[in-house]
Amino acid sequence: MEAAKAIIEEEITTKLEISTNNSFCVADFGCSTGNNSFPAMHTIIESVKGKYESSGLKTPEFYVWFNDVISNDFNTLFSSLPPDRSYKAAAVAGDFHGRLLPPSSVHFAYSSCSLHWLTEVPKAAECLMSVWHGGEEREDAYDAYLRQLERDLESFLKCRAVEMVEGGLMALLIPGVPEFWDPQKEYTVGSVVELIRSSLLDMAKKGRLSYAKLETFNIPYHFPTPKEVRAILEKSNSFNIERMDILKNGTFLNVDGHVACFRAVHQNMFTLKFGAETVDETFDLLKKKLQSSPAFTNPLNDRTVFIVAILKHKHV
Numbered sequence: 131m132e133a134a135k136a137i138i139e140e141e142i143t144t145k146l147e148i149s150t151n152n153s154f155c156v157a158d159f160g161c162s163t164g165n166n167s168f169p170a171m172h173t174i175i176e177s178v179k180g181k182y183e184s185s186g187l188k189t190p191e192f193y194v195w196f197n198d199v200i201s202n203d204f205n206t207l208f209s210s211l212p213p214d215r216s217y218k219a220a221a222v223a224g225d226f227h228g229r230l231l232p233p234s235s236v237h238f239a240y241s242s243c244s245l246h247w248l249t250e251v252p253k254a255a256e257c258l259m260s261v262w263h264g265g266e267e268r269e270d271a272y273d274a275y276l277r278q279l280e281r282d283l284e285s286f287l288k289c290r291a292v293e294m295v296e297g298g299l300m301a302l303l304i305p306g307v308p309e310f311w312d313p314q315k316e317y318t319v320g321s322v323v324e325l326i327r328s329s330l331l332d333m334a335k336k337g338r339l340s341y342a343k344l345e346t347f348n349i350p351y352h353f354p355t356p357k358e359v360r361a362i363l364e365k366s367n368s369f370n371i372e373r374m375d376i377l378k379n380g381t382f383l384n385v386d387g388h389v390a391c392f393r394a395v396h397q398n399m400f401t402l403k404f405g406a407e408t409v410d411e412t413f414d415l416l417k418k419k420l421q422s423s424p425a426f427t428n429p430l431n432d433r434t435v436f437i438v439a440i441l442k443h444k445h446v
């Protein structure tokens with residue numbers, strides 16, 4: 131994303147504290163197979179190099195730690211590393227809500243489109259129907275999702291606080307939703323999630339999957355508002371918010387694009403929980419629901435946002 135790139139470049143130029151250290155370590159938390167990670171790592175490293183050059187200091191050696199869950203396809207990542215890269219790469223497999231790297235070793239931490247994934251679906255939202263019904267039950271489920279995101283972000287920041295050098299910078303890109311949007315005319319990524327829930331309920335109504343399975347299943351992520359993210363980040367004792375920008379979603383997906391994107395993310399999860407034979411039908415239902423919602427007729431109605439937060443590790 132060009133806008134996020136410009137923010138990161140500017141923050142490195144103006145806020146990064148550099149030293150005569152001969153190594154500089156960047157870590158990407160939730161890198162997936164690298165497609166989006168490689169350009170981001172390039173941006174960060176080129177900006178840091180520029181900062182060293184303009185300060186007349188010797189450029190350090192660069193290291194990138196690529197982190198994702200242990201089941202991530204690191205083989206694909208390593209076989210597609212850019213051949214002209216100016217860094218050494220290592221994989222760090224594991225949950226980023228726990229400690230992964232040596233103390234005071236990371237100079238720049240990055241995480242894009244990963245932190246909205248929750249470590250677990252909270253108890254009060256465990257039954258898909260409870261989120262779908264209106265009223266108090268729905269509000270309780272929403273609150274439970276938000277509290278889970280808060281707990282998860284807190285543990286992420288606690289671990290990074292140990293791993294990062296004092297004065298180190300962190301860039302977090304989190305997909306989210308605005309405070310308000312008009313569901314008659316506009317939509318967000320959250321609207322698609324609602325339609326996935328509705329498709330699963332329709333599958334149960336048709337007898338294609340059991341209600342019992344929906345009593346112990348819900349979507350394990352929360353798309354926060356910028357206000358929610360700021361409130362959580364402000365509680366950190368270890369990081370200051372240097373800057374927070376709200377970017378518009380620039381992907382402009384049509385209905386098929388939304389279905390493909392959400393299918394890629396949910397296919398394995400739905401196969402494991404509901405059986406491979408239910409997946410095509412669930413996503414056919416989703417497609418029909420998107421096609422019959424007036425807001426989805428125009429990708430320009432998308433009000434999804436990207437929250438870009440730049441944090442600085444406090445000096446103690």
Ligand SMILES: C[S@@+](CC[C@H](N)C(=O)[O-])C[C@H]1O[C@@H](n2cnc3c(N)ncnc32)[C@H](O)[C@@H]1O
Pocket residue numbers: 159160161162163166167197198199202224225226227241242243244247
């Ligand atoms: C939507 S992808 C984003 C990939 C890439 N960062 C990007 O911007 O396109 C989310 C990634 O976060 C990873 N992820 C989610 N939770 C994680 C966790 N607790 N620890 C490590 N990686 C995690 C997932 O495995 C997935 O590869």
